Amino acid sequence: MPNTVKLKKGLDIKLLGEADQVIIEAKKPTVVAIKPTDFHGLNPKVVIKEGEEVKRGQVFMYDKNNESVKFASPVNGTLTEIVRGEKRKILAIKINVLDKDDCEQVNVGDLASMSREQVKQVLLDGGMWPFLKQRPLDKIANPEVTPKAIFISSFDSAPLAPDYDFIMHDQGAFFQKGIDAIAKLTDGKVHLTLNGDQTADATFTNAKNVQINTIFGKHPAGNVGTQIHHFDPINKGEFVFTINPIDVVIIGKFFTDGKFDSSRIVALTGSEAKNRKYYKTIIGAQVSSIIDGNMEEGNVRVISGNALTGDNVGKDGFLGYYSSQITLLPEGNHLKFFLTKGWLGLGFDKYSSHRLFPTWITPNSKKRLDTNLNGEERGFVVTGEMEKVFPFDILPMYLIKAIIVNDIEKMEQLGIYEVAPEDFALCEYVCTSKIEIQDIVRKGLDVIEEECM
């Protein structure tokens, strides 16, 4: 397999509102929450009761489907509320943060002499395992399987994404330790993919014990799915683990001192954000601790994550477990008159991957896009547009159609094992028919999990 790939397909959506490269300490959140909805397919069992205290690093929840997968509390605090939704589904576990920071410390032992089983056990018992995700299915890695490879992407190419080179600067030692730990989980390689279009930080370039790949091109070059597809594609029956480099550092720190370092550096981005900087906070922090006073007036959507794949969490919501970004976008819930702002308007405020609006003249200008659907859902009519932004040797339209008609055999043949909803985010963005493609892909993965795994 080659270890350099140049993508011809893809799309960089230039949004207004990048974060300045300055790290400032965010206000300490009073409440943090862990949302089981961040982990697809998780069936949570909370092991402490409401009102009880929990230490940072202490396991407070596990997955009923796979009891060895445990979750550690990111803070020292009191469990105040378990928020439930329909059918008593747990939506969030809220923990009130206490002033004193009491951390549970684990004796992790000497990493160099540990066996695969020992490393796995430490990660599972310490609540570090949820940082590892797996393909196929794009969910928390199954500890029962041995992955053929582990993939780490050293950059995020999504709109306004945080700069990992900046966040990870000086974290080289912990990053290396984390890599050494997770490398024990596989017989194959740990792949670390660098962005060919810019020079990576020494944290990444100096990494040992990894296979370093380089990828050139537009988004989704930074998506780990794109990288797996080009460097070591998944076939039926194979598993690949993926992990975000920021979480590799957390694991590295855990293997250094046995403590769960739950701090997160979060980029505040988007056209509606003021004081756009990198904020140091905690996993699961209430977003209001960052956005209060930093948000423009008016109707604003608060997204934990990026504009293509993030979750709409609302002003009182909580940071997603894997999120290192908050995006504030204007809500588009107003009518747009057809001749001025609507479909027949000139469209100087619109942006399209086709050249249907005059904004194609200035491809590099940054746009303030709102959350309007810009149309209505229609039959699957226009062809070829997804193929332009989907850099896989997979026929996106045919795979989506196979999922819609629930044709499992076709889904397998067309490559469902290789993809995650996020890989289709750009397809969803460009879709003229305004179809929720990421949701369709997720449903397809659920069917595959039920029928074939």
Next chain:
Amino acid sequence: MKALENFVENLEPKFVKGGKWEKMHPLYETLATFLFTPKHTTQKGAHIRDGVDLKRTMFTVIIALIPALLFGIYNTGHWHYSIMADFDPATYGAYADYMAGFGDKVLYGLGKVLPLIIVSYAVGLGVEFIFGFMRGHSLHEGFLVTGMLIPLIMPADIPLWMVAVGTAFAVLMGKEVFGGTGMNVVNIALLTRAFLFFAYPTKMSGDIVWKSGTADLLAKNGGMMPDGVSGATALGDLATFTGDSPTVAGQILSADMSHAELLSHFEKAYDPIEAVIGMMPGSIGETSFIAIMMGAAILLFTGVASWRIILSFFAGGFIFGLLMNGLGHNAYQELPAYYHLIIGGFAFGAVFMATDPVTAAQTNVGKLWYGFLGGMFVILLRVLNPAYPEGVMLAILLMNVTAPIIDHVVVQRNIARRTKRLKTA
């Protein structure tokens, strides 16, 4: 604007479930979403969406059709007055020049073409609305383009009721029975034409329909054409080259003439430059290569039409034109290959019909094959089957039904590639 916005919003409760005009909801929704892009926001997944929607895409095609439409209007007027001049030189002689009597020609053309457009839209949208009411969904944009394509591929003298019947048939049997916009197997505009072609052949082909008013004057003249006068199209004349009495522009030539002689007569009557500009009789929108290329430029620049299909369609036509030249069995086969691309509906079909994303091949590789085979079939039908002087309609309809097979092959190759990867791994 706010007043209109409020008006539209205040009307809504009357049309929703339980409202006074509940059954008319598709009508309300269609008109309201025409006036205002709705409030709908993204819910899951991508929070931002591309500015394009199907309305803008379809409207771009309409804009691309405007040059061909305008030229068609003028051209209809021109050929009407041209044939009149053959019968009454005293009154109409001055109109023989292409640019003389511009206003009169435009007015006559408008009088012929506008009713066709109105009938096509009225009938097509009528059928779609009836199905909208039955299914409870609003109108989708598909017919916007179809409604404009239909008049452009009709001869100017087609009776309006035929257009109505053809459109109703095509929308009903070609589209609605398959489930509506995006579900049709064949191109609706071409299906309309095919229906009329086979149902009312005398009004769709031959040499009395292409110059408006020919039939009336024939009747007046005792059913005879004066010497040297013809209402045929260039392709109609070409088709006679394979028979015993080759005819060019009303002049009967000898079958003993050499191929080159026949072709030189043809080239004199149908000058390539005039063909490119469009100064010849034919379906309303198909004659001007330049006007169609202006449309093609808009479609290709905006990315609405597939360059793969257009390019390979022309390539297929040209290459098979050359191949026919190589066979050189009769004068028709020896017609220079480039000629095929500029006369008849070849360019119009390549740009506006073959590129219909619903009925064309959907994979990138498939599109190349689809276009190439389409262009090839046009030439094969034209040259080897003189019963159909114009092969574009049949070639594209044939490719419409073949497209799923082409895509199937492309998809299977993709699948085979992944399976092979599994074996070698």
